[in-house]
Amino acid sequence: MSIHVRSEKLSQRVSGLSLIEGHLNKSLNAILLPYSGKYFRNSQISKQKFFEECLSLDLSETSHSFLAERCKLNFHKDMRSSVEYGLELVFGWISEDIILAVIKDLGISVELAGEDRAREFLQPNEIGTTSDFLIKIDGIARPLEIVFAWNNHWKNTDKWDLRDSKFRHLVKKGQESLCLGVELPGFQGFLIDMKNDKELFIQRINPAWGNKSCYTLSGMQKRLRNIDVVLKELS
Known part of the structure; x- marks a missing residue:
């Protein structure tokens, strides 16, 4: 017996992954292989089979219980249920894997670098703020953070929000990250060097995140460009 996860937001995430798959010519089956x-x-839970269940939003009872137990992280999940939070983590991992494959196809040296690079559900003391990728440009290694917006969020709000702890890590002196943004379904994006733009962020309280502190960059509409153009800028 399977448990269907009913969530408009998560359905949008799955649709978004299908759009990425088609637009960037990357098969989800190949990404999961x-x-x-x-x-x-x-555990005895196969990652490939589990990820396939997540993409269908139909979880076996075992997978549902596994996700509910491993993702009981109140500080991180905000208003989401443990299962919803876990599914968003999975969709984030798969999105990163797609972008990783695309960047490699451009002939760029890149590797996963975040704490969750092994694709495990982490305990609170294991969760960190390390950037997702480590990329080499002209022989110089730089951290690269990948961020996604769904339902044209950046375009509609004209803002990009970062959690306080994540922002502070991305702008750490001497280790500033490049940030690659991908927005769906419009397939626009941005490439921002935190070394140059960190002073443009404003600290504020974000009600959508349980009144946690965040840093916000305004004027995103002017920064968004076709994602294919943005990806090529990495090379």
Whole structure:
């Protein structure tokens, strides 16, 4: 018996992944293939099969219980249920894997670098703010953070929000990150060097995140461009 997760927001995420798959010519089946034969730590749950269930929003009882138990992280999940939070993590991982494959196809040296690079649901003391990728441009290694917006959020709000802890890590002196943004379904994006633009962010309280502190960059509409153009700028 499977449990169908009913959520308009998560349905949009799945639709968005299908759009990415088509636009960037990257098969989701091919993206999930490297997870074949791999299992989540301290479990018998296959990562490949689990990710396939997540993409259908139909979870077996075992997978549903696993997700509910591993994602009981109140500080991080905000107003979401544990299952919703876990599914958003999974969709984020798959999105990153697609972008990673595209960047590699451009002939750029890049590798996963975040704490969740092994695609495990982390305990609170394991969760960090390390950038998603490490990329080499002209022989110089730079951290690269990948961020996604759904339902044209940046275009509609003209803003990009970052959690306080994430922002502080991205602008750490001498280790400033490049940030690659991908917005769906409009397939626009941006490439921002935090070394140059960190002073443009304004600190504020974000009600949508349970009144947690965040840093906001305004004027995003002027920064958004076709994602294909933005990706080529990396090379």
